Amino acid sequence: xxxxxxxxxxxxxxxxxxxxxxxxxxxxxxxxxxxxxxxxxxxxxxxxxxxxxxxxxxxxxxxxxxxxxxxxxxxxxxxxxxxxxxxxxxxxxxxxxxxxxxxxxxxxxxxxxxxxxxxxxxxxxxxxxxxxxxxxxxxxxxxxxxxxxxxxxxxxxxxxxxxxxxxxxxxxxxxxxxxxxxxxxxxxxxxxxxxxxxxxxxxxxxxxxxxxxxxxxxxxxxxxxxxxxxxxxxxxxxxxxxxxxxxxxxxxxxxxxxxxxxxxxxxxxxxxxxxxxxxxxxxxxxxxxxxxxxxxxxxx
Numbered sequence: 001x002x003x004x005x006x007x008x009x010x011x012x013x014x015x016x017x018x019x020x021x022x023x024x025x026x027x028x029x030x031x032x033x034x035x036x037x038x039x040x041x042x043x044x045x046x047x048x049x050x051x052x053x054x055x056x057x058x059x060x061x062x063x064x065x066x067x068x069x070x071x072x073x074x075x076x077x078x079x080x081x082x083x084x085x086x087x088x089x090x091x092x093x094x095x096x097x098x099x100x101x102x103x104x105x106x107x108x109x110x111x112x113x114x115x116x117x118x119x120x121x122x123x124x125x126x127x128x129x130x131x132x133x134x135x136x137x138x139x140x141x142x143x144x145x146x147x148x149x150x151x152x153x154x155x156x157x158x159x160x161x162x163x164x165x166x167x168x169x170x171x172x173x174x175x176x177x178x179x180x181x182x183x184x185x186x187x188x189x190x191x192x193x194x195x196x197x198x199x200x201x202x203x204x205x206x207x208x209x210x211x212x213x214x215x216x217x218x219x220x221x222x223x224x225x226x227x228x229x230x231x232x233x234x235x236x237x238x239x240x241x242x243x244x245x246x247x248x249x250x251x252x253x254x255x256x257x258x259x260x261x262x263x264x265x266x267x268x269x270x271x272x273x274x275x276x277x278x279x280x281x282x283x284x285x286x287x288x289x290x291x292x293x294x295x296x297x298x299x300x
Contacts, residue, residue, distance in 0.1 A: 019072040020082040026063045027086050027178065031093050034144035035124065036171075038117035040101045041110065042216050045170040049223040052177055056229055057209055059090065059178020062128060062202035068185045069193055079186040087179030091172050098171030099163040109151040116147025118213040125209035128202055197236050204232020 030036045036058060044050050072079050120140045126133045185192075212225040 019067065020085065022071055023064070023067045023082055023182075024086045026067055027059050027090055027182070028093070030058045031090065031097060033139070033141040035120055035140050036094060036174075037097050037101065037104070038113070038120055038144055038147070039216070040098050040167070040171060041105050041108065042114040042117045043110075044212075044216060045098075045167065045174060047222065049226055051170055051174045053212060053223075053225045053229070055174040055177025056181055057205065057212055057225060059175060060181035061209075062198065062205040064178075064182050065185055065196070065201060066198050068182060069189060069196065070198065074189075076186060076189070079189075080183065083179065083182045083186055087175075087182065090179060091175035094171045094175035095168045098168045101167060102162050102164050107153055108148070109153055112151035113147050114217055116143060116150065118217045119143055120147075121209055121213035121216065125206040125213065128209065129206035192237075195237050195239070197238055201232060201236035204235060205229065208232055 036054070039045070039054055039058065044054050068079065068083075072082065120143045123137045123140055123143060126137055208225045208229040211220060211228050214220045215222045215224055
């Protein structure tokens with residue numbers, strides 16, 4: 001597995017700390033930044049393929065993979081519990097946001113807002129590919145707010161909330177896809193940990209996000225991002241590597257460096273000064289061949 005750190009996950013880890021908090025931040029951030037709401041309003045969940053694409057690329061993706069493999073402890077029950085702790089609220093919040101989508105859409109020019117939604121996704125793709133590029137780009141939430149301001153139409157505003165049950169179900173399904181992806185990584189981690197190159201996968205995910213942005217505005221087919229994501233996952237595997245090899249070496253190397261073989265076949269700790277316990281019967285007494293160091297009884 002690649003030893004590098006995912007740029008988005010690394011930046012968030014500096015702010016939140018802790019593997020479960022980091023996983024929650026990575027997976028819930030699209031809901032807080034308005035990215036998911038923008039995709040709902042742009043019609044990204046209108047098809048089954050669109051639901052799967054949003055779930056994998058927005059809630060799952062390389063950042064979720066990097067957090068689970070590189071940041072979380074190797075304890076499957078604990079990892080699964082962390083995913084459920086994050087995943088259940090994720091699905092609920094996704095459904096709630098979708099419930100308000102028709103009301104928000106009634107006051108927006110969807111064509112204009114779709115353009116801003118595409119810009120948001122491209123910004124996320126750039127941040128995923130390179131942390132340096134991401135430093136020069138505005139936050140996705142700022143782009144979403146600007147899109148709302150540019151596309152708002154107060155004349156058609158309606159104050160009544162008319163939730164679309166089908167749209168809410170589609171939003172919940174997208175959240176479920178993302179949670180299932182995270183749970184799948186937890187289950188398959190012992191088999192794929194040494195085989196997956198996270199750097200290669202995050203670059204492929206960035207390209208898939210770019211294709212999702214162009215599909216939102218209709219420049220490419222709406223089902224194009226999913227094959228790109230699948231190809232990115234396949235290219236991220238290194239068949240020549242051994243599962244768990246990287247982690248095993250990391251765990252065994254410190255222990256190997258700390259011990260060195262001795263002449264009698266045993267081992268001794270290196271870098272540790274262990275003082276031999278003093279023998280009280282030998283202190284102050286002159287054994288044959290020893291130098292007297294105690295002046296109180298030189299005759300002994």
